[in-house]
Amino acid sequence: MPTRPRPQRLGHVVLNVRDLQASVRFYTEIVGLEVSDHIEDQMAFLRCGQDHHDLALAQIPPGDPQHGATYVPGRPGLEHFSYQLxxxxxxxxxxRYLQxxxxxIVRGIGKHGPGENLFLVFKDPDGNYCEFYADMVQVTPAQPYTPRVWKNDLAAFDQWHFDKFVVPPPEWGPKR
Known part of the structure; x- marks a missing residue:
């Protein structure tokens, strides 16, 4: 019988945003975060500590009906929050415990490109997406990190190409 997870701490948050560039400027110039990586013009990963990212921003496509909406999946606001295992x-x-x-379970088990963290995303009783993650890249003076721009492809989403997914993988292709 699987045992209940024991999260170590609250990790990162991912927000859906209407204007990725404006949001990156806000979180860097106003809040004081540093950019770790981008996935083309679709996502930005920012940090204030040693984790590769503690905030990620995901662009909502301008033509998406949810672009101007509020709290529904795909709308501006929370996409998911995470706990470190x-x-x-x-x-x-x-x-196994969640099953x-x-x-x-929404997606995973996988390994993201940016941050190289493992992931498993699932829903809480209200439909919020919660993630368990592990093994995120650490950025320290002894381990500096140079930001890069990832292609918006499967390697950025899951370096393992869905091999460890415990649910059917999503239809894959960049959303434009």
Missing amino acids: GSLAEIEEAA EKGVD
Whole structure:
């Protein structure tokens, strides 16, 4: 029988935004975060500490009906929040536990490109997306990091190409 997950801490947050560039300017110039990476013109990853990112911003397509909406999936605002687990083994155990408890898993287990973190995303009772993650790149004076722009492709989303997904993978292709 799988055991209940034991998160180490609250991790990063991902927000859907109407204007990625304006949001990046706000969070860097006003809030004081640093850019770690971009996925073309679709996402930006920012940090204030050692984690590769503690905030990620995802562009809502301008033609999307939710572009001007409020709290619904794909709308401006929260896409997901995350809790850190210690390893792939803990994430695999968490996946079994969630499945046993009938929790709706949305995506994962996978490994993102930017940040190289492992991920497992699931829904809470209100439909909010919650993520367990592990093994994120750490940025320190001894381990500096040079930001890069990733292509908006499968390698940026899941370096393992859905091989470890415990649910059917999404139809894949950049959304433009």
